[in-house]
Amino acid sequence: MRTWKSTLSTLVVAAIASLLIWTWAADRTREVRVLVGSVLLRPTDPLKRFVSPATPQPVSLTLKGSPATMSRLQLSLEQGLVLFLDSATLTDEPGERVLDLAPLIENSLEVLSTDASVIAVRPDRLHMRSGSMVQVRMPVVSAASLVLLRGDATITPSEVQALVPETIAEAASKESAEATVDAKDLPEGTTHVVMAPLRLPVSLNVAANQVIFTPDRVQVQFTVAARSRTFTLPTVRVEIAGAPEDLKGFDISVGAKDELIRDVVLSAPGDALQPIEDGTTRVVAIVHLTPEELSKRINQKTISAWVVPPGVQVESAAGQRPSEVLVPLKIEPRTVPATESQPKPVPDARSTPPKES
Numbered sequence: 001m002r003t004w005k006s007t008l009s010t011l012v013v014a015a016i017a018s019l020l021i022w023t024w025a026a027d028r029t030r031e032v033r034v035l036v037g038s039v040l041l042r043p044t045d046p047l048k049r050f051v052s053p054a055t056p057q058p059v060s061l062t063l064k065g066s067p068a069t070m071s072r073l074q075l076s077l078e079q080g081l082v083l084f085l086d087s088a089t090l091t092d093e094p095g096e097r098v099l100d101l102a103p104l105i106e107n108s109l110e111v112l113s114t115d116a117s118v119i120a121v122r123p124d125r126l127h128m129r130s131g132s133m134v135q136v137r138m139p140v141v142s143a144a145s146l147v148l149l150r151g152d153a154t155i156t157p158s159e160v161q162a163l164v165p166e167t168i169a170e171a172a173s174k175e176s177a178e179a180t181v182d183a184k185d186l187p188e189g190t191t192h193v194v195m196a197p198l199r200l201p202v203s204l205n206v207a208a209n210q211v212i213f214t215p216d217r218v219q220v221q222f223t224v225a226a227r228s229r230t231f232t233l234p235t236v237r238v239e240i241a242g243a244p245e246d247l248k249g250f251d252i253s254v255g256a257k258d259e260l261i262r263d264v265v266l267s268a269p270g271d272a273l274q275p276i277e278d279g280t281t282r283v284v285a286i287v288h289l290t291p292e293e294l295s296k297r298i299n300q301k302t303i304s305a306w307v308v309p310p311g312v313q314v315e316s317a318a319g320q321r322p323s324e325v326l327v328p329l330k331i332e333p334r335t336v337p338a339t340e341s342q343p344k345p346v347p348d349a350r351s352t353p354p355k356e357s
Contacts, residue, residue, distance in 0.1 A: 037077020054207035065116035094131035134169040143178040153222040235260040255328040272311035
């Protein structure tokens with residue numbers, strides 16, 4: 001009996017020692033590394049709540065973990081590390097708030113499933129806005145890329161319901177949902193019936209993940225009339241717009257080195273692209289800044305509008321939808337020189353010597 005107990009005690013001690021040695025060895029193989037990528041804010045109940053910004057937000061993480069963990073998390077950051085925001089984080093009150101990113105990242109599913117620990121996050125905070133989703137009814141129109149359709153397409157059903165952020169509900173109720181038809185490889189003069197996904201118009205400036213359609217696809221019957229041509233501009237200049245009285249107090253630059261929008265794909269029927277191809281007409285991306293955005297000195301914003309000739313459409317930019325391209329910004333208050341801030345003295349006419357005749 002004593003021999004059995006002695007053997008059991010020896011095994012337990014050996015197991016504990018092995019566990020301690022393994023833990024020590026595992027900690028010794030962990031390393032500190034800086035990973036760069038982006039995070040995505042998502043509500044846990046997208047049917048009831050929305051969060052903005054819905055686009056990827058750049059972050060830099062200082063983490064400690066094993067090499068395998070670092071590789072895994074770097075991939076997650078490159079794809080967009082998803083941070084789910086529950087009702088406790090969002091609360092019932094809509095509006096703007098500031099999120100501490102470190103605890104959200106530490107408690108994300110991707111990080112919790114690894115041996116990583118978060119040492120630092122830059123930026124450590126993120127401004128966001130939340131609110132309720134509102135249901136609106138929208139008529140449906142067809143939207144085909146790179147082709148012209150003959151007459152009006154037949155769409156079934158002709159109306160759909162859309163859950164949209166309350167901030168754009170009124171504007172959305174006056175617009176039409178777009179059934180996106182991929183007809184670029186279809187011959188001219190042929191008729192087709194397809195199930196097409198839906199999207200909101202670019203003018204509403206809403207990310208695809210912030211709208212839920214019911215149904216999410218419609219049947220579209222159409223005839224291809226003519227094919228459009230495409231042309232890719234290597235770079236497009238970004239211009240800042242806003243009220244002059246708002247902009248005059250700030251120095252604004254696009255990115256660190258006045259970055260340009262690259263690989264902008266344009267399409268148009270006939271010879272509508274010719275003025276762009278021969279350089280007589282410029283294409284410009286406009287970023288409009290409001291007084292509130294200037295005062296907050298935001299560091300990025302999506303493109304507000306594209307200046308293109310009639311009939312020309314922007315298909316994509318840098319591989320993204322035109323409405324989803326983020327422009328990095330640097331906004332600094334303008335310093336007024338002391339010589340400009342003080343009124344110039346007015347000469348005293350009595351002390352001015354008379355001119356010689």
